[in-house]
Amino acid sequence: MDEKLITLNNLKIFAEELLKANYTLILQDKQGIRWEKISNSDELHISSKLKPTKASFKEFVFSKTEPIFYFNNKNDGVELIDSNLSAEKMVFFGSKPCDAKSINIMSKVFNWDYKDNFFNTKAENSIVIGMLCEYRDEFCFCTSVNLSPVSSDGSDLFLIPTDENNFAIRIVTEKGREFIQPFLKLFAEGNPETTDQIFKKINLPEKGFESEVIRSWIGNNFEHKYFERAGEICLGCGQCAFVCPVCHCFDIVDEECGYSCGRRMKNWDACQFSLFTLHGSGHNPRHNQTQRYRQRISHKFKYYVDKFDEILCTGCGRCSRGCPVGIDIGQIAKEVHSLAANKV
């Protein structure tokens, strides 16, 4: 694996050069809320110790709202106008492994039968510069979902702080190699063995559960009373789905601009909303919150794994940190694991 070295100072120059080359740099904001575009390399604010922002960078590859097409009602029929796909070249700078992996995970569903050009174009135009993570709290569980604070899975380049003012950077993908090529003068040669030593010293979050155990338990216990515990206190908001780096459900609605024109919008949707599965007939196959909560867990740990061989969760803990009523998905997975172990 190729590895380079860069000083903090040169990293800022690197950011400056990227801005000049018309890349959009996107970083965790200073308030800890979401990811933001920066316009100046002085705003480059990265650290392996940052707490994950409340929202992930998902919004930039899968917009919270976007037009699919526009329509005009004309005398000779309806005119359809395609929505412009943005050609913006985006760089997610200093992404934690639990965010970096998100594009690859969502890519599976967005390319399963229909190829979603909106997502694909943005994903292709994105470079993920991942970064080793030294943040830990009781909600982190990346090691339980096959990730780790030192995983470069999903990153094109991967930053490793070697001391306060120096970084090693691993070239992970071909895309990353091509991207960094014009800027190599800012980098020195590195030695992967040195960073391997750093990786070994990193404290890993304790593995709380085996995802495979969760998958098979859910398959055999669809009607289990356990789901009622979270279901009865869940208030049915969409916080968990919307801050999640990999939740990808959307709704399609038309917006009128007057009597004869409008646009069709694609908007985030969430399985915890009571309207999510409401049929036009009035029937709702998931008519209570327990069923909706079971769907959330099942989609993440069973259905997505069955279909795409990928867990629909990166263990970032965002949904749990922000849940208005404290439902903690890592804790639930742990409890399900114990239920499975006791064969209840």
Next chain:
Amino acid sequence: MNELREKAKELLLNNTVKLIIGYANGNGHNRTYPFIARNAADANRLVFNEYCVNNLAVYLTRKEFKGKGIIGIVAKGCDVKAIIQLIQENQINKDEVYIIGMNCNGAVNQLDNSFEKTTLAQKCINCTVRTPALYHALIGTTKDIEEPADTLGEKIKEVEKLNADSRWDFWEAQFEKCIKCYACRQVCPLCYCEQCIVDKTVPRWIESSAHTRGNFSWNIIRAFHLSGRCIGCGECERVCPMDIPLSMLNRKMSIIAKKEFDYSAGVSLDSPTLVGTYNMKDRQDFIK
């Protein structure tokens, strides 16, 4: 804590209540979570401390609990304001709720913080209901607490000083962040509509898209629907993942209700609701 658990056990064992909506500790966390106690063993898990930030009154109107017998609820003074408002708005029957009132010494503003003067929740500053106004049992004692300055009032005054364009810019920057997760609505004890206006599609009154225009419609309609009704528990602002200062809107609306109609929501069962009452003395001069 023991007093609370003993009372809960007594109520459950002698069938005074069917269940108790209270708080329990999460596993390994400092935080507390809403918890439904149905038996004596559950009652032993109930806790009450400064991390009990949730306003549990939100559960009283949910179909899992409403109309299913007498429901016990562990409630701080501010939560009781919501219960009073719900009774006045005929959403719950006052004979179907048993209030275990908690004398309260303040709650923390964010669950990650330790409890101290600087992290006291905004709603606790100048609190007048540290002993709830309505209860069936009262537990705990109040003690003097140090309060920081009321910065919310200052923030509102600052924005009021701006001209209309700058005020628009201020709120535009705030609402642009909204992702329409509706955590504000779902956590609100007074947002109990079975079908929210924002979910109506025939016709669609409010755009569901989370663009700035749709976000303005949503947040402003919510503020209007809570005018003269919001009891100021601050839950909407606490749970907003995008940190939109929703309490500014709600506080401003209650300041207006107080000034124009001498009304405060959720204070007493004897004062009829503001928007549900016709009074000949109400101001007419805005009708043109």
